[in-house]
Amino acid sequence: MAISIRDVAARAQVAVGTVSNFLNRPDRVAEATRNKIEAAIADLNFVPNASARHLRSGSSRTIGLLVPDITNPFFTEVARGAGDTASESDYTLILCNSDEDPKKEERHLKVLIEQRICGLLITPSFEGLAGVAELNRRDIPTTFIDRRADSLDQSSVSMDDFHGGKSAIEYLASLGHKSIAWVNGPLSMAQCADREDGVMDSAKGQNIKISKFQVSQMRSQNGYEVTQNILASIAQITAIFCANDLVALGVLRALLESGKSIPKDYALIGYDDIGFSASASIPLTTIAQPAYKLGALAAQMIINEVEHGKNFKHEQIVFKPELVIRASTQALSK
Amino acid sequence: MAISIRDVAARAQVAVGTVSNFLNRPDRVAEATRNKIEAAIADLNFVPNASARHLRSGSSRTIGLLVPDITNPFFTEVARGAGDTASESDYTLILCNSDEDPKKEERHLKVLIEQRICGLLITPSFEGLAGVAELNRRDIPTTFIDRRADSLDQSSVSMDDFHGGKSAIEYLASLGHKSIAWVNGPLSMAQCADREDGVMDSAKGQNIKISKFQVSQMRSQNGYEVTQNILASIAQITAIFCANDLVALGVLRALLESGKSIPKDYALIGYDDIGFSASASIPLTTIAQPAYKLGALAAQMIINEVEHGKNFKHEQIVFKPELVIRASTQALSK
DNA sequence: CAATTAAACCGAAACGATTCAATCATGGCT
DNA sequence: AGCCATGATTGAATCGTTTCGGTTTAATTG
Structure with missing residues (x-):
């Protein structure tokens, strides 16, 4: 039923090996032959079978x-x-x-x-x-x-990621924030672990208090949910840094729904710079990745x-x- | 190098056909044989070759x-x-x-x-x-x-899509809007054409003016760009319906940047209900698709x-x- | 003009699975 | 004991390519 290299060979009056050469190393076959094969392929609507090719x-x-x-x-x-x-x-x-x-x-x-x-x-x-x-x-x-x-x-x-985590905190510190919520994903992900190291490292020298929060999956919904904990925290949190933009977007939504004003009540930073961050309710400051x-x-x-x-x-x-x-x-x- | 069904057969002391049966119709092979083959496969770390399988x-x-x-x-x-x-x-x-x-x-x-x-x-x-x-x-x-x-x-x-386009306009009409901008994608896409039919159909009876705008690609950026035309329109537009959420999000961003207030100055409707619509600057009214x-x-x-x-x-x-x-x-x- | 060489082309074997007709065992029944 | 039906197993042929040693053809050389 399906047409194979053999049919092409028959129609072009050449050997199968030649057709194969035409397909893979056209320089090895003479121009006249090349044309014949080309025509045959067009006539028969032949398309090589990737599986056979791969198998061999x-x-x-x-x-x-x-x-x-x-x-x-x-x-x-x-x-x-x-x-x-x-x-x-x-x-x-x-x-x-x-x-x-x-x-x-x-x-x-x-x-x-x-x-x-x-x-x-x-x-x-x-x-x-x-x-x-x-x-x-x-x-x-x-x-x-x-x-x-x-x-x-x-x-x-x-x-x-170390640098990313670090620069976010440094930036917040430069704005005067001293009590920062850090919303991270599972530490089993190297990215998360590294960002956390960066966060903690930059906080160390500067008399900054980091309150850690964690989400099980780094999605918007998880950020939305964890926000209650942030709001309930006894630390006087003034800035929130999230391990990715989706989580930050979720946090943002939850904060706005709770009547908070961003960036006045809380400064918020995400991570990734996905396209939607720029067009979010409040365009998101973020750590961009290419x-x-x-x-x-x-x-x-x-x-x-x-x-x-x-x-x-x-x-x-x-x-x-x-x-x-x-x-x-x-x-x-x- | 790579291990094949043949190696498995040899190690399990059965014929290749039996191994194939084990793989595809396990019920046809006796339990004892099944165990032998299973063991051999585990020992050899065998994984069947999809290409060969497919080819044959x-x-x-x-x-x-x-x-x-x-x-x-x-x-x-x-x-x-x-x-x-x-x-x-x-x-x-x-x-x-x-x-x-x-x-x-x-x-x-x-x-x-x-x-x-x-x-x-x-x-x-x-x-x-x-x-x-x-x-x-x-x-x-x-x-x-x-x-x-x-x-x-x-x-x-x-x-x-006809129904989708129609219900958006009907909803806007029920809110009292009479001059509506309709931002569509290429009419060569059936979805766009059908939605437009729905839009025009529902506008017909109700003394509603539809101003058509078009984007070449249905992306946020295109929505952002076309907004200038909407703002420059001589029609007294009070509502904007976009052929998808991305375009609507772009329009939204442009409107906000121009100092407009949503939904006060313009009512805005998107299409699709992508996840981000709910958490947009102004959560987006939209036509949801599953x-x-x-x-x-x-x-x-x-x-x-x-x-x-x-x-x-x-x-x-x-x-x-x-x-x-x-x-x-x-x-x-x- | 015979010998040499390179370029084109040929075609059988092989890749790793599935298929299927053929063979082998087993046990139940007369 | 002989016969059959049933279930399990066998192994050669095959799928559509690529590979590669061998053959043909044509051009070049001394």
Whole structure:
């Protein structure tokens, strides 16, 4: 039923091997032959079968991308970046969403292994590292996104989270804030842990009190819910720093509903600079991360690694995030 | 190098056919044998090769999802819905983003055909229909998402856009608005055309003036830009209805920057009810669409079609959108 | 003009699974 | 004991490519 390279060969009156050469190394086939094959392919509407190709050649040209929350615009941008570069180099991208659930993460990894992906892009959770080790055992190149690889034979494209956490607090301190709520996600995520280190480090010297709060998932709803605790705190909190914009947006909504005024009653800072932060009720001051670039670069790196084989030099690239000041913060009015 | 079904067979001391049976029809193999094979698989860390499997069996268990803008939370939700159901039935989903660019759409379709996807989920642009026809010619089941199939041998899961457009205008009319700006996307998108029909239809009877505006892409930035035209309009516009929430959010931002007050100076309605609408500067009144459900159902339908073969009954499912009233609209104060 | 060489082309084997007709065991029944 | 039905297992053929050693053709050289 389906037309194969054989049909093309028959119609063009050449051997199958020649058609294969035409497909993969056109320079090796004479122009006249090339034209015949081209015509045959057009006539028959032939499209090569990626599975057969992969099976025989052993190399697959599909790369997997596993993110913890596709709903988060940060990761959407990462995915777009990765997808675009993959597509440019004729790779197929399979995007998987683990919903921050280790079970789902495991399952997706299983499927990706079945697909024999040639490389994996992942923002691993702590628990997910076991699955990643499995990939390693199978010699599938893996690049971490937004999380630094601690092994030297693994690439990563990440952000300096310590610096990000630190600069937010420093900025708030410069505005005169001395009692700051820090709303973090699970410490099992390296990003969260690092940002917290930055936060605590910058607070240390400056006589600043940090009140820690935690959300189980870094989503708007969780931020909304945790706000009650912040409002109930006995510390005289004047500023709130959230581990990402979604949480900050949730906090913002809850604060406004409680009749608070931002930035007068509370200064508020988020993290990521997702598109919606600029158009939020109160445009959000935030620590910006170049999500699209992260995804694009990671994809490029894994493609390089796939194509250059063993003698590939792994890199751990680290970007510095940038403070973007908008309307949700102002100097403390004493 | 890689371990295959053959290695498993050897280690379990059975024939390859038996291992295959174990994998696909476990009931046909005796318990004792089953245990042996299970052990061998565990020992060898065997994972079947999807490509080989697909090549031989002819059926691929990967479905493609092609959306026009993954940045739009509406489509993110669709993708999540489709991804989750696909995953539950052990299908792999390849998510492609065309960026509303027919060239990219064409290219992605090409790749998906190479992958021999067993089914396609797509929100086709007008120009994209040619590509879809190609899929049809190859007997690849295709289900439209958010766009009604006009052929009876094609499934679709869509929304009643006429009704959506109509109910927005009716609601505004009930609030006393008589001069309404209607900001639409390209009419080449069926959704936009249908919503416009609904808008014009409900305006007709009621002595309401509709001023049409158009954006080339339905994104926040485009809404932001078109707002100047709305403000410059000679019609005494008191309400603005946008073809999606992103555009509305852009309009909202522009209006606020121009010192306008919402909903006092302008009532504003969006479309989709993306998550951010509720937490916008001014929580957005909008026409809500069940995006996750759309994606999930579409995936389920295509899976059914794939598994039930030719004698499958195609359905064109149409949901009714719902008006969600929030703070961005109020009765016209004369 | 015979010998040499390079460029094109050929076509069988192999990749890792599934399929299916054929064989083998087992046990129940006359 | 002989026969059959049933269930379990076998293994060769096959899917659509790529690979690669071998063959053909044409051009170049001494």
